[in-house]
Amino acid sequence: MTRWKPVLVWLLGVWMVVVCWAAFFYAPTAQGFKGESARIVFFHVPQAWVAVVAFCVNLVASIRYLRGRDPVDDIRAAAAAALGLLFSVLATISGSIFAKIMWGSFWNWDPREVSIAILLLVYAAYFALRQAVPDEERRGTLSAAYAVLAFVTMPFLVFVVPRIYWSLHPDTLINTSGRIDMESRMLQVLLGSVAGFTGLFAWLYSLSVRLARADLRRRQQEGG
Amino acid sequence: MLAEALAVLAKELRSELRSRVALNAILLFALTTLVAVAYQIGPYRIHEEDRPHLLAALLWIILFFAATSGLARVFVKEEDAHTAKTLRLAARAGAVFAGKFAFNVVLLGTLEIVVVPLFCVLLGYRVAGPSNLVLLLAAGTVALAAVATMVAAIISRASGSGTLFAVLTVPLALPLLVMLIQGTRAAAGSAELAAVLPALRGIVSLAGVTLVSSVFLFPVVWHD
Amino acid sequence: MTFEEIGKRFGNRSVLAGVSGQLRPGVVLVVTGPNGAGKSTLLNILSGLIPPSRGVVSYQDGGSELPRERWFSVLGVVAPDMAMYEELSALENLRLFTRLRGLPSSDASLASLLSELGLAPREHHRPVAMYSSGMKQRVKLAQAIVHAPPVLLLDEPSSNLDAAGHELVAALLARQRASTAIAVATNDPREIAWGDEEIELAG
Numbered sequence: 001m002t003r004w005k006p007v008l009v010w011l012l013g014v015w016m017v018v019v020c021w022a023a024f025f026y027a028p029t030a031q032g033f034k035g036e037s038a039r040i041v042f043f044h045v046p047q048a049w050v051a052v053v054a055f056c057v058n059l060v061a062s063i064r065y066l067r068g069r070d071p072v073d074d075i076r077a078a079a080a081a082a083l084g085l086l087f088s089v090l091a092t093i094s095g096s097i098f099a100k101i102m103w104g105s106f107w108n109w110d111p112r113e114v115s116i117a118i119l120l121l122v123y124a125a126y127f128a129l130r131q132a133v134p135d136e137e138r139r140g141t142l143s144a145a146y147a148v149l150a151f152v153t154m155p156f157l158v159f160v161v162p163r164i165y166w167s168l169h170p171d172t173l174i175n176t177s178g179r180i181d182m183e184s185r186m187l188q189v190l191l192g193s194v195a196g197f198t199g200l201f202a203w204l205y206s207l208s209v210r211l212a213r214a215d216l217r218r219r220q221q222e223g224g
Numbered sequence: 225m226l227a228e229a230l231a232v233l234a235k236e237l238r239s240e241l242r243s244r245v246a247l248n249a250i251l252l253f254a255l256t257t258l259v260a261v262a263y264q265i266g267p268y269r270i271h272e273e274d275r276p277h278l279l280a281a282l283l284w285i286i287l288f289f290a291a292t293s294g295l296a297r298v299f300v301k302e303e304d305a306h307t308a309k310t311l312r313l314a315a316r317a318g319a320v321f322a323g324k325f326a327f328n329v330v331l332l333g334t335l336e337i338v339v340v341p342l343f344c345v346l347l348g349y350r351v352a353g354p355s356n357l358v359l360l361l362a363a364g365t366v367a368l369a370a371v372a373t374m375v376a377a378i379i380s381r382a383s384g385s386g387t388l389f390a391v392l393t394v395p396l397a398l399p400l401l402v403m404l405i406q407g408t409r410a411a412a413g414s415a416e417l418a419a420v421l422p423a424l425r426g427i428v429s430l431a432g433v434t435l436v437s438s439v440f441l442f443p444v445v446w447h448d
Numbered sequence: 449m450t451f452e453e454i455g456k457r458f459g460n461r462s463v464l465a466g467v468s469g470q471l472r473p474g475v476v477l478v479v480t481g482p483n484g485a486g487k488s489t490l491l492n493i494l495s496g497l498i499p500p501s502r503g504v505v506s507y508q509d510g511g512s513e514l515p516r517e518r519w520f521s522v523l524g525v526v527a528p529d530m531a532m533y534e535e536l537s538a539l540e541n542l543r544l545f546t547r548l549r550g551l552p553s554s555d556a557s558l559a560s561l562l563s564e565l566g567l568a569p570r571e572h573h574r575p576v577a578m579y580s581s582g583m584k585q586r587v588k589l590a591q592a593i594v595h596a597p598p599v600l601l602l603d604e605p606s607s608n609l610d611a612a613g614h615e616l617v618a619a620l621l622a623r624q625r626a627s628t629a630i631a632v633a634t635n636d637p638r639e640i641a642w643g644d645e646e647i648e649l650a651g
Contacts, residue, residue: 066444069499114398121395128391132382138448142378145441149374150396152437156430157399231547235533235540242535242575306531310591313495313525315548316517443517448498 012199019196022189040098042189046197047091048116053201054084055119058126059151062144071216072209074140077147078130079208083201085123091116115157122150225319232315232323236298237330245301246331250294254339257286262346279349280408284401287339288368291332295372296389298324299380308380317443321373325435328369328376336361353415360407360420360427364400367431371396374438377445403427449494449599449629455502456489463489467503469647471599471629476621478643479633485649487633488527491601494631495525507599521549524592527603531584534577538562538587541576545591558594565590566616581608589617593624600624603633614638 023042061077064070095113096106107113129146133139240246261282302308311320340361343349351357372393379388407423449471456464463486471477471494479487492498494505496519507514507522514522532541539558546553562572565586571579576587585608592600606614621630621642632639640646 066441118395118398121398125392125395128388129378129382132379132385132388138381141444141448142381145445146375146378146392148441149371149378149434149437152433153371153396153399153430156403156426227550228548231544235536235544238540239533239535305534306529307533309497309527309530310532312497313520313523313530314545314591315520319548447496447516 009203012196012203015192016196016200019189019193022192026185026189040094042193044091044094044098045190046194047087047094049194050197050201051084051088051091051116051119053198054080054087054205055122055151055154057205058084058147062147065140065144066148069137069140071136071140072213074136074144075212075216076209077140077144079205079212081123081126081143081147082208083204085120085127087197087201088116088120088123092120118157119154122154126150225316225322228316228319229322229326232319233326233330236323236327240327240331246294246297247334249297250290250331250335251338253293254286254290254335255342257289258339258343258346261286265347268348275349276409276412279347280405280412282347283340283343283349283408284405286343287332287336288397288401290335290339291368291372292390292393293386294331295328295369296376296379296384296386298327298373299376300384303380303384312446317446318439320446321377321438321442324376325369325373325438328373329365332365332369336365349412351412353411353413353419356411356415356417356420357408360404360411360424363424363427363431364404364407367400367427367434368397370431370434370438371400374434374441377442381445381448400427400430403430449505449507454490454493454500454505456486456493456498456500464493464500464649467647467649469645471631473598473627473629474625475629475644476625476642477631478640478646479631479649480635480640480646481649483635487649488529488603490649491525491527491603491631491633495519495523495601521595522598524595524597524600525603526588526592526601526605528607530588532576532587532591535575537573537575538567538579538590539572541587542590542594546594549595551595553594561590561594562587565620566613582610582613585609586613586616589620593620598628600628600630601633602630604636604639605632605634606636606639618642 019042023039057080058077061073061080065073065077092113095116099108099110099113100106126143126146130139130143133142299308302311340357344351375389375392375396379385379392382388403423403426407420407427410419410423413419450469454464454467455462467490469477479490481487489498493500496505496516507519509522532538533544536544539555539562542558542562543553543555546558559569559572563569567583567586567590571583576584579587585606589605592602606617609617618638621632624630632642634640
């Protein structure tokens with residue numbers, strides 16, 4: 001597997017370039033959106049998607065850490081959370097840009113906007129907590145507990161609250177009947193972009209974990 | 225175990241009644257904010273159509289931030305006074321959580337009994353469905369106390385600072401607050417139970433989910 | 449209760465390495481060593497407050513293994529870094545600690561225990577915050593033995609006590625010795641003298 005890694009990484013790079021090109025030249029202009037602004041969906045949606053994926057990876061690693069206290073699981077949780085933070089920031093920014101173009105203001109209190117912003121707050125809180133605990137084992141335990149608690153309260157924001165409120169979010173993707181309404185070329189680029197961003201996350205995540213594990217080994221050897 | 229939890233609750237109540245630190249803190253915060261807001265806004269300065277939204281939101285902002293100034297004390301003071309170790313050695317984790325959670329419910333409930341009527345009077349908040357509101361307040365108290373007690377346990381093992389408590393609680397409490405504000409608006413507008421039912425359902429399930437996760441998470445956090 | 453090959457490290461610092469031993473009724477184990485050698489850490493590990501980095505601590509109750517959640521019911525602990533509830537009186541503190549273990553108690557029996565440990569009856573109802581450090585130490589000792597635990601872990605039990613107090617603790621130990629497994633962590637030579645077995649931790 002390690003022999004294939006450099007090949008996969010190069011492939012990922014090429015794929016992302018293709019996706020970027022396709023986002024601007026291959027996909028047609030969407031109806032009902034101002035100018036070319038709909039193209040941002042090819043970047044915004046995957047970023048939000050990755051932020052959620054990172055959350056799930058963090059959850060799994062946190063639960064494993066709580067059961068086994070393996071420091072590697074704590075490393076995994078932290079790495080996933082860091083990337084989650086990055087991508088939620090990106091998703092919030094790209095969402096705001098789109099909102100500005102479409103509706104004239106950067107923030108509109110649309111429930112989905114708020115959800116991604118709250119995810120961002122959760123990540124920020126997660127790191128604030130980690131900063132406040134000097135002991136490694138306890139840091140892992142406390143942040144894992146917070147991650148699980150956050151995960152448990154998330155569904156309320158994402159699923160329950162929007163049912164109580166209306167939404168500004170374009171319903172071009174998934175509407176009430178559950179059908180996918182996008183034009184096929186746009187859909188292709190979107191799915192391609194999602195795949196690409198997920199690959200990007202996987203690559204950055206594995207790099208981050210490897211680095212942290214090497215650091216852990218070095219510190220364990222020094223401690224003797 | 226019920227007896228043990230009651231013993232913890234009794235201890236908390238006794239301690240609090242003797243020192244009144246938390247109670248004073250949250251009442252003072254709430255009353256100061258309320259008076260400051262009421263003085264500026266009063267019953268007449270908000271347009272009739274904005275009132276339901278604004279007043280519901282204001283009420284919960286005051287209650288929430290007053291709560292964050294006092295609900296963490298239940299664990300932080302144990303760590304500060306070095307009685308945490310004694311308690312850890314003498315009691316079952318479940319009893320500790322149950323007792324302290326119950327105490328926070330009582331604290332929050334006391335806050336509401338004082339603040340809500342005052343709020344309605346000072347700001348001219350006419351509530352069409354008072355029984356609905358009471359139901360909502362009860363559910364909200366349980367849910368908010370559940371989240372706050374679990375987070376308080378986490379931060380008491382970290383640096384225990386009030387800022388950290390607020391930072392960690394806000395992302396988790398936001399969905400709850402949204403549901404509470406929505407529910408309060410509904411209760412103010414109608415005496416029908418059906419009006420507050422969606423919000424009520426959401427709040428009760430959030431409370432349930434938080435309490436169930438705390439059963440698993442609290443012992444981990446408490447026992448290090 | 450047995451502990452085998454206990455090791456503990458905090459970050460890069462190794463505080464304990466390969467400590468083993470046994471606690472049984474009738475034998476007082478004394479843990480000695482210079483400051484920072486890890487005496488308190490060892491006792492913390494034995495009481496279940498800290499997990500060891502290596503090794504196993506096990507509590508046997510007549511042949512069956514006691515899970516960690518139940519240790520609190522068989523343990524009595526005294527340590528310098530644990531405090532009583534200052535807003536409560538000594539009597540209220542003891543009442544709390546017996547109720548937490550689901551044991552019945554009468555104020556009379558609690559009061560007589562406090563008196564035995566040298567606390568005058570008029571002090572029983574005053575908040576602990578008003579006690580001297582010696583009196584607070586006596587309350588700590590009381591909460592450790594009020595539920596008649598089979599295992600006693602004492603970290604510097606007669607600190608803050610005058611000569612009379614020290615005699616008291618010695619007498620207490622003598623009385624409990626036969627039915628209780630006792631461990632004492634200390635630097636005080638008088639306390640070391642109580643021990644039948646000794647574990648010495650290097651600094």
